[in-house]
Amino acid sequence: MKLERALPGAVTAVAGVLALTTGATAAPAHDTVPASAQADCHYTYTAWNFAGGFSATLTVTNTGPDPATGWWIEFDLSAGALIQTTSGGRFLTRSGHIHVTAPDWLRDLAPGRHANIVINGSNTASTGVTVADVTLKDVPCTA
Incomplete structure (x- = not known):
């Protein structure tokens, strides 16, 4: 008999602890990870x-407030173009997505500084060679 009367109180107390624990754990943490510096370009x-x-x-200028350390540039070269000679960086690809x-x-x-990427090559397309989707360290650049 005493156990039956104590049991509802114990269940209520355990439920309250679970609700507090679950609520505290489920709450998202804010501002715990510092934002990384990004270069604008x-x-x-x-x-x-x-x-x-x-x-x-292709001249890419860092217009952001922070230096682009260990930078890389990516861009799409129009179809039919094949790079043969280069200067201004280490080219990991020669056609398509560069x-x-x-x-x-x-x-x-550094902020305000630029990199000149010079490319020479062949073009099998009847149109001129263009670039698209230029990025500096994965940040889209504006033309």
Whole structure:
């Protein structure tokens, strides 16, 4: 008899503890991870197209407030273009989606500084070679 009267009180107490524990655990933490610095960027692209080939310069400028340390640039090169010679970075791909990493002599791209990516190659398409979706460290650049 005494157990039957004590049991509802004990269940209520345990339920209250569970509710507090669950509520405290489920609450999302705010501002616990500092935001990482991101570079903003702007690009210009100049190309000289000729029969069967092209020569182009892609200039990417860090317009953000922080240096782009260990930077990389990615962009899409129009169909039919194949890069043959380069300067301004280490090219990991030669056609399609291009990935360029910082050269040893320009590891950091300070705010306001730019990288000139020079490419020369062949073009099998009847149109001039263009670039699209330019990014600096995965941050989209504006033209």
